């Protein structure tokens with residue numbers, strides 16, 4: 158199949174079968190006849206999911222009746238075609254002819270004519286739009302900002318002054334951040350190694366181990382990947398380790414550890430390896446923690462375990478706990494635009510109940526004076542600030558240890574909004590157990 162057919166298939170799997178884009182992309186890329194097109198397939202499917210409502214409404218306007226049943230994938234192919242015309246520099250004739258060819262390859266020869274007609278008509282509309290206005294105003298926020306209504310409403314309630322900024326940041330392309338493994342190489346040495354390979358990169362003051370690449374690229378093209386010099390990790394996720402203690406002999410727990418980004422960073426920052434247990438409920442994802450620890454030459458005990466239960470716990474208390482809770486991932490929409498269409502309003506309530514259950518459970522495993530860092534990659538208060546306010550109100554043995562001076566028990570934690578200093582959206586709150 159050509160790249161357009163593969164991209165349509167990837168989008169179809171997300172929107173019709175609820176698969177994640179990362180999973181569906183792997184299958185779609187494998188089905189492509191030209192391995193060099195992997196990047197293009199990703200660009201097209203990410204792009205369609207980023208701008209879905211605007212593309213969808215254009216398609217609906219052009220079709221006398223919608224494509225249904227087995228032809229549904231052709232609807233998504235039309236979106237792939239329109240995305241190329243509206244958002245990329247792919248020449249119009251190539252976008253149209255490849256998309257029409259994809260229609261045949263997807264077994265819908267009979268719809269090739271309609272596909273061709275719709276795309277040509279969109280081309281004409283675009284030419285006319287260039288001659289009139291540049292900044293199109295759409296009739297609803299869902300269309301204007303290309304996010305689902307329930308999420309826009311939740312953001313408006315949580316951030317009356319910033320909701321637009323968050324939505325706009327979510328449609329940006331995410332930068333590629335690396336985390337230098339300070340046990341192997343200093344950040345300056347690593348920057349020199351990048352410069353020697355003519356790879357443009359910069360450090361930042363917001364993260365001691367962080368390096369920002371000017372252009373995202375394949376990790377294998379960077380120096381030292383197999384030698385464990387660095388890992389790929391967003392700058393927001395890299396903040397966690399600096400809020401966690403690293404003294405010798407501490408007994409530590411990483412509660413929802415997979416794929417191990419924060420587990421590894423926490424260990425990298427300790428001069429002497431911490432006594433660390435990393436647990437996760439998903440065996441497959443936990444295997445990636447082992448892979449990452451091995452590549453970076455770090456150590457931790459690994460256990461498949463449900464953080465909401467105590468079956469796996471030997472009863473010995475921990476000095477420090479990282480709880481990177483399962484969450485809506487609404488802070489990382491720019492990296493995973495499928496989240497917008499896979500999450501629902503009811504997920505948020507379910508997730509916040511699970512977060513609360515896990516937090517209460519692991520709190521009982523913390524020593525007096527021990528520290529617990531609560532983290533999510535969500536921007537919704539129900540999973541973040543409200544969660545911690547309720548916890549502090551319910552537990553007399555818990556106190557907030559502010560990360561920033563402005564925090565109070567009524568407004569605890571550091572909420573990073575997506576785009577701030579190039580970061581993903583994240584939330585951190587540091588708690589200590591009273592002795």
Ligand SMILES: C[S@@+](CC[C@H](N)C(=O)[O-])C[C@H]1O[C@@H](n2cnc3c(N)ncnc32)[C@H](O)[C@@H]1O
Nearest residue numbers: 413414415416417418419437438463464481483
């Ligand atoms: C946000 S991810 C963790 C990312 C990880 N801390 C890192 O930095 O690479 C959340 C993880 O929670 C795990 N999880 C979800 N429910 C869980 C549970 N009840 N017990 C343990 N882990 C759980 C998921 O499998 C997922 O790997």
